Amino acid sequence: MKCRLFGCKKFRRLSSEQADRTLSRSEDRFLLKHRSVCSECTRAEVSSTYALNMLRMAALEPEIAPMFEDRVIRKLKVQQVRESLNYWSPALVGAGIACGVIFVTLHLATSPGQTRRAELPAAQSRQDVQTRIVPKLELDHPPVLR
Amino acid sequence: MTYTIGAEAAAQERQWVGRCRSGDETALGCLIARHRNRLIRTATNLLRDRHEAEDVAQEAFLKAFREIAKLRDDRAFSGYLYRICVRLCMDRLRLKRAELVEFDSAQPHCGGHVENRVVIEKLLSQLPAELRTTLVLREMEQLSYEEVAEVMQVPIGTVRSRLHTARERFRKLWIEAVGE
Numbered sequence: 588m589k590c591r592l593f594g595c596k597k598f599r600r601l602s603s604e605q606a607d608r609t610l611s612r613s614e615d616r617f618l619l620k621h622r623s624v625c626s627e628c629t630r631a632e633v634s635s636t637y638a639l640n641m642l643r644m645a646a647l648e649p650e651i652a653p654m655f656e657d658r659v660i661r662k663l664k665v666q667q668v669r670e671s672l673n674y675w676s677p678a679l680v681g682a683g684i685a686c687g688v689i690f691v692t693l694h695l696a697t698s699p700g701q702t703r704r705a706e707l708p709a710a711q712s713r714q715d716v717q718t719r720i721v722p723k724l725e726l727d728h729p730p731v732l733r
Numbered sequence: 734m735t736y737t738i739g740a741e742a743a744a745q746e747r748q749w750v751g752r753c754r755s756g757d758e759t760a761l762g763c764l765i766a767r768h769r770n771r772l773i774r775t776a777t778n779l780l781r782d783r784h785e786a787e788d789v790a791q792e793a794f795l796k797a798f799r800e801i802a803k804l805r806d807d808r809a810f811s812g813y814l815y816r817i818c819v820r821l822c823m824d825r826l827r828l829k830r831a832e833l834v835e836f837d838s839a840q841p842h843c844g845g846h847v848e849n850r851v852v853i854e855k856l857l858s859q860l861p862a863e864l865r866t867t868l869v870l871r872e873m874e875q876l877s878y879e880e881v882a883e884v885m886q887v888p889i890g891t892v893r894s895r896l897h898t899a900r901e902r903f904r905k906l907w908i909e910a911v912g913e
Contacts, residue, residue, distance in 0.1 A: 603897045607871075607878065635900060638907035639872060645853040646873040649773035650783050656765040659794045660758055666795060 594621055595628050602632045606639070742767075747807040754802055765794055768811065772818050778873045779822040779866060781854045789825065793818035812883060819866060819884050826862040856906045864899035871896055 598621045601614050610618070622629050652658075746767070752760035772793060776786035797814045804810060857865050863885075870876045870884065871892075881896075882889045 599901065600897060603900050604893075607896075631904065634908055635904040638904050639900065641849050641907070642853055642868070642872050642903065645850045647774070647777045647781070647783070647850075649770060649777050649786070651769060651773055652787060655769055655787075655791075656762045659765050659791055660761055662791065663761070663795055663798055666799070 595625060598622075598625070598628045599631065602628075602635070743808055743811075746810060750801065750804070750807040750810045753798065761798065764810070768794075768814055772814065775815070775870070775874055776818055776822050778869050779819070780825060781857065785825065789818060789821045792821055796821075816884050816886065819870070823862045823866050826865060829858070852910055856903060856910060859906055860899060860902060864895055864902065867892060867895040868899040868903060 594617070598618060601610060601618055604610070605618070622632070746764070749760040749764050753764065769790060772790040773786050776789045776793075777783055780786050780789065793814060796817050797810070801810070804813060857869070860868065866885065867881060870881045871878075876884070878889050878892050878896075882892045885892070887895075
């Protein structure tokens with residue numbers, strides 16, 4: 588629908604604005620005058636009013652689910668926990684890795700070393716020496732010299 | 734219907750916001766109870782989907798509470814929350830593809846409420862997110878130009894021109910859909 592008469596654009600603008608503000612006298616007069624000469628704009632105005640009324644009538648009323656507040660608060664708590672986990676997780680992972688490394692290092696430094704020492708030839712010889720029969724010196728019963 | 738609240742309610746709200754910062758759950762509940770209806774109604778009218786509207790309202794609350802520590806002025810909470818909600822709705826509207834629906838011109842002109850509602854939903858879905866939001870906030874939510882401008886964070890002149898364009902486009906779509 589094209590505006591053919593002079594002032595149709597202004598009419599459409601004022602017609603839209605009259606729903607939101609009080610028009611001045613001159614603006615009112617302009618609308619009246621234009622309505623009497625432009626049937627196309629008058630029809631457009633009527634259809635616009637009708638369409639907008641329909642739009643207002645189509646407004647929906649909200650349906651609020653029960654326990655809405657509780658759900659929001661619960662979600663907020665979950666979110667806070669998740670955020671704090673996200674914040675601390677790199678530090679926790681780092682600490683875990685460090686602990687693991689220290690544990691493994693200590694383990695390697697202690698237990699395998701003992702085994703190896705025991706398996707050394709010198710250690711074996713020491714063991715042999717220990718098992719050798721040592722002559723006893725029986726001081727409690729000194730030999731009687733005749 | 735406006736989204737501004739009275740002085741007494743504003744003072745009470747300021748207290749609740751302060752208590753929320755220190756993690757008071759009762760204050761959180763009070764703030765949610767105060768704003769949920771308005772938020773869900775606006776989201777419902779913008780998105781035309783009750784379930785999606787509830788999701789958006791929840792998301793808006795979560796976002797607002799997460800950022801509550803950064804809020805400089807406690808009095809601004811109400812507007813801040815509403816702005817988040819409208820913004821989230823607009824994001825969703827932008828994501829949705831405008832469905833091109835061909836209307837039968839022989840469709841009854843003065844059908845029942847439900848038919849009109851369906852037609853209007855289809856017409857609204859053909860409007861760009863900015864125009865649709867402006868139109869709904871003004872016509873359905875009855876917000877003033879200033880309030881629409883504040884919520885959408887645009888100048889009043891932009892609201893005025895968008896509203897004019899939206900009304901004109903809506904009228905044309907209406908005529909195409911149901912005939913004059």
